[in-house]
Amino acid sequence: MSKEVVVIGSGLAGMSCATYLAKKNYRVRVLEKNSTYGGRLQSFSQDGFTFDAGPSWYWMPDLFDSYFNDFGKKTADFYKLTRLDPGYRIYFNENEYLDVSENLDTLKKKFDKIESGSGESLQNYLDDAGEKYRVAVEKFIYKPSLSALEFMELDLLKRLGRLNLFKPISKHIREYFKDPRLIKLLEFPSLLLGAKPSNTPALYSIMNYADLSLGTWYPNGGIRAIATGLYQNALDHNVEFLFNHPVSKIETKNDIVDHILVHDKKINCDIVVGGADYHHIENHLMDEKNRNYNDNYWDKRTMSPSSLLFYLGINKELDIPHHALFFDTDFDKHAEEIYDKPQWPKNPLFYVSCTSKTDINVAPKGSEAVFILVPVAPGLNDNENSREIIFQQIVNRLENALGTNIKDSIVFKRSYAHKEFISEFNSYKGNAYGLANTLFQTAIFKPRIKNKKLTNMYYCGQLTVPGPGMPPSLVSGKIVAKQIIKEHA
Template sequence: MKIVIIGSGFSGIAAAAYAAKEGHDVHVYEKNNTLGGRARQFTTDRGYTFDMGPSWYWMPDVIENFFNDFGYKASDFYELVELNPQFEMVFEDEVIALPADYTEMKALFDRIEEGAAVQLDRFMADAKYKYEVGMMDFVNKPCHSWFEFVSLKIAKSAFKLDLLSDFSQFVRKFFKHPKLVTLMEFPVIFLGAMPDNIPALYSLMNYGGYRMGTWYPMGGFVKIIEGMTAIAERLGVKFHCNAEVEHIEVKDGSARGIRVNNDFCIADAIISSADYHHTEQMLLDEEYRNYGEAYWESRTFAPSCLIYYLGFDRRIPNLKHHTLFFEHDLYQQAKEIYEEKIWPTNPLFYVCCPSKTDPEVAPIGHENIFLLMPIATGLNDGESIREQYFKQMITRLERHTGTTGLIDGIRYKRSFCIADFMEDYHAFKGNAYGLANTLRQTAVFKPAVRNKKVKNLFYTGQLTVPGPGVPPSIISGKIVANEVCKQCFL
């Protein structure tokens, strides 16, 4: 069977590899000139190499499982380095560094709040259970129906998984100090919603991150893409870059192929790992769409973000690989992102400095940094407003590191924001992380992996199950490949 895949992000490449493993003829079409989707990388003529997207390597076992499924190890393709501290969190009056060693982590918690070490043990024991059950029994479901979750094991686990309680309340059962609450709530921000709107199930994120460690693949996240691509190519997958898919041709309830770069490519099945909204609204005729425009407008989307890729001609002291600037109110920014849809008043932001770990991403004596500030989707993001926030972030970075004149040391600068997400990835309203993992947008409530009107058209990626993030996207690719392969036997 010939399978065509639209898009070469983590989910698209994973789907390609799993489908090819079953003996199918697989072709992947990527609109951009390099593979990886949001995980692309670029190198400047001044010698700076930037990962464009993901930078947090959490849940290493999920990524390892992908390579194991094909008889490899991640270490066959790249070197993993554990970060210590995992990250720093900058508060108004204190900087907290989260250590890699769990015993040291407990001591830190006890220093901030008496008895918090014992509470951390309790929290992590609960989170470990959720991680093991959730990652094994929940996230691997295609979510066609709630009946997929009807099993004795899941029924017994339902209460302990806290599916109906919110994460914010759950954290506060264990910790009272505001800084510890913020520290524990932070990981679910990756899921694209506020802690009080996310199921407590997602404490599994804390276990998959804090307890299993924060890692970095030497050479950048593109090394994961390169490793996955190498496996797919060894299985016969053909990748086509600079290949913009223009239309999905449907006849008699079946997709016949795609129109790409003014040519027609026949397919027995099609998987789109491109933006779900774009696939349906722009590539499919209206009568074949799962969802109309009103559906997408009613969804809660994870934020977009303002990113700056910066190359400095100097080393910047007192800066770690990951630094989170949380001097202001998280919930105020959340309200401005999700309810008011405005630029933040007192923005929180994140700084990644991979050159602290990887000497290959910047010239000797230089620094590679990207700044990332979460914002609402659909905003007007002209250059003047980008620059306004850039100056705010640089000022706070200088204050944290005890330096001055950082702007004078910039030798490379590039911004990336809402308009760029729309241009490069066809992202609906410029979203960066897909749909928020709220209770009403979890599992069966997510957009379906199968087209309900076209029997051989499927969807994968962060807008469908299991959700946003690198490990979930890899799992999403595996889920949809299994669904396509099932079709062969119908």
């Protein structure tokens, strides 16, 4: 008789895990507190505009391909991809920017114009990053990280030194480049990893390889199309989804989970996978005696930033590409306001996504659908006044950079920050990306995928291995499914 698995949460990790288990003939039900699937990969439409509400960067297409290939499918069976060129634009000040070309030879020439010889340095840097990427994918990211012994493979040990685990990426980049503009460009993915470059291991130069070598892509239909692809794949494997089913308690008997409570209704199960926020599952759904980690543990974690988001419908066209980074202010000061002295930033860096440059269906003709993201510290006092102060400042900077009035052309506006991350996703401190990828929050130092006290309780998602982001979430689901299959065949 098939074992019954309950997965809490229908984000990418939860759907990934559910489908891998269903493929092996487990009976899988996914309990989702919200009214639809996808976790943070939501979208919404208003006044003729359509916005992806959460993630917006499509990197590491090989990992998406690997996921769908595991089910005898191709990514193209679910959605089509367009490679963006430029991948993005980075503004160094109001009057200077660099379009990051998808053609590496073209980009190397642009680097040389900024810093003599840096084109060759870029090639050498990416060659090194590419080797790390291959080691990470082949030997590192698919491990459950329950024991350091998992990493005691001879081939991995031979290549471990090249991973630069103990060197900060800030130092690593400066060994290749001197110009602060190029350094900014190469340090920017560390913001996506949720840590200061000085605290991020140089291993994560793999993100530069993902960016500059593997390319920046856009799924036709928007990022939401990814969630829809996973949802359809899950349905094809007979995964059952129960929406509007918030779990209120994980009930145990001896050393196992016995059943789940939803609206005081008992749902029996043999195995439970927590695909929702790890902290929420343990601190709000489980008895203290059964938790892997106490409040003191979580208080000492370095969380990734939260995000202040603005969704704007603008009734004019803007001279801006699909992705644009505004690094025209002090990177270090902004990082200090996120990590060292948490506060609303006074002069923040920000990111703009203008999907209407690629997808004509997301805005009326002659208009733009614009998404703005400002990294901010988690756990702040989120209020409308603080949001609006930052909004006015960044729109002024955007107007100056583009040389056009924007405020008078805004016909739709919505904001989103800590309050919404908490209410919609039970996100710890309103964080956006999970734990920061510092050395001592990598691999075996991350929260475990398996409960230490309950033999049938597991966890997947961005707060456990391998880490934050869409591709790692797919991998997380696979890791946990393989562990369950190994232990509960």
